[in-house]
Amino acid sequence: xxxxxxxxxxxxxxxxxxxxxxxxxxxxxxxxxxxxxxxxxxxxxxxxxxxxxxxxxxxxxxxxxxxxxxxxxxxxxxxxxxxxxxxxxxxxxxxxxxxxxxxxxxxxxxxxxxxxxxxxxxxxxxxxxxxxxxxxxxxxxxxxxxxxxxxxxxxxxxxxxxxxxxxxxxxxxxxxxxxxxxxxxxxxxxxxxxxxxxxxxxxxxxxxxxxxxxxxxxxxxxxxxxxxxx
Amino acid sequence: xxxxxxxxxxxxxxxxxxxxxxxxxxxxxxxxxxxxxxxxxxxxxxxxxxxxxxxxxxxxxxxxxxxxxxxxxxxxxxxxxxxxxxxxxxxxxxxxxxxxxxxx
Numbered sequence: 001x002x003x004x005x006x007x008x009x010x011x012x013x014x015x016x017x018x019x020x021x022x023x024x025x026x027x028x029x030x031x032x033x034x035x036x037x038x039x040x041x042x043x044x045x046x047x048x049x050x051x052x053x054x055x056x057x058x059x060x061x062x063x064x065x066x067x068x069x070x071x072x073x074x075x076x077x078x079x080x081x082x083x084x085x086x087x088x089x090x091x092x093x094x095x096x097x098x099x100x101x102x103x104x105x106x107x108x109x110x111x112x113x114x115x116x117x118x119x120x121x122x123x124x125x126x127x128x129x130x131x132x133x134x135x136x137x138x139x140x141x142x143x144x145x146x147x148x149x150x151x152x153x154x155x156x157x158x159x160x161x162x163x164x165x166x167x168x169x170x171x172x173x174x175x176x177x178x179x180x181x182x183x184x185x186x187x188x189x190x191x192x193x194x195x196x197x198x199x200x201x202x203x204x205x206x207x208x209x210x211x212x213x214x215x216x217x218x219x220x221x222x223x224x225x226x227x228x229x230x
Numbered sequence: 231x232x233x234x235x236x237x238x239x240x241x242x243x244x245x246x247x248x249x250x251x252x253x254x255x256x257x258x259x260x261x262x263x264x265x266x267x268x269x270x271x272x273x274x275x276x277x278x279x280x281x282x283x284x285x286x287x288x289x290x291x292x293x294x295x296x297x298x299x300x301x302x303x304x305x306x307x308x309x310x311x312x313x314x315x316x317x318x319x320x321x322x323x324x325x326x327x328x329x330x331x332x333x334x
Contacts, residue, residue, distance in 0.1 A: 021316040049241035080247040082271040087251025106249035169283035174319035177310035193277030216274025
């Protein structure tokens, strides 16, 4: 077997366990998209163009809440600001690649693919190690598109009474499980959550996501600084 | 703005946050302090979606009493802390929510 293909395959194998939670997430996205009134074509187009679970869900929620385009786009930008960190970490490993590969890697640089390839990059120093990220990202892409598509088809068949929209906060809660044990994270979570909850009706233009995230980050900034001084 | 234009803009901004650092970064641009604060982005942003979805009703007013979502989310959180398992967290929350609305 060609060694490049082996690296690609290793990426696929390494990311596979992380694909299990993506399945219900993709299904929920598809179901919800139909639920808020998007056409199946637009819903599928969003999965292909945006390719980011959290971005797509927040887009749906703000869209159905009647937020303006500017607020939706900036909230998606705020949600994605964590990718600046991923890009910064990955950039040193892919700095010699051609532009076209940098574009492909950027499209595939989602949470799960970043998590496994970051580990791999630290341990391996092969010129073609970037193929690990391409393998992992491609796997996520296939799973996301397939489950979105199934969700869109199921969307019209699932009764609203089941309250599946409750799966959205649960999914985000599940992403944060590792942060519940760290005190600074818990405080940041509470600040952001309470600002969003109480500001929902008072912060204009449905900008509560941006305002709450900003309040949370300022809290993190202050708390991490205080801990260092001690 | 049409649905398609909105989606394309959101796709662009998603792509650009991923691409900008890969394409433009010079190492000294990101010091450890910025990296540390950015690592709190998930904790700062996801609760802004979680809290309103749990504590607000359809009209946007805060609903504390007679709200099965609060107990469902609480059980999911406990299961999440104990197991650190994403699937178990989601399904324990959904199962207890369904139990409360359909059985109790």
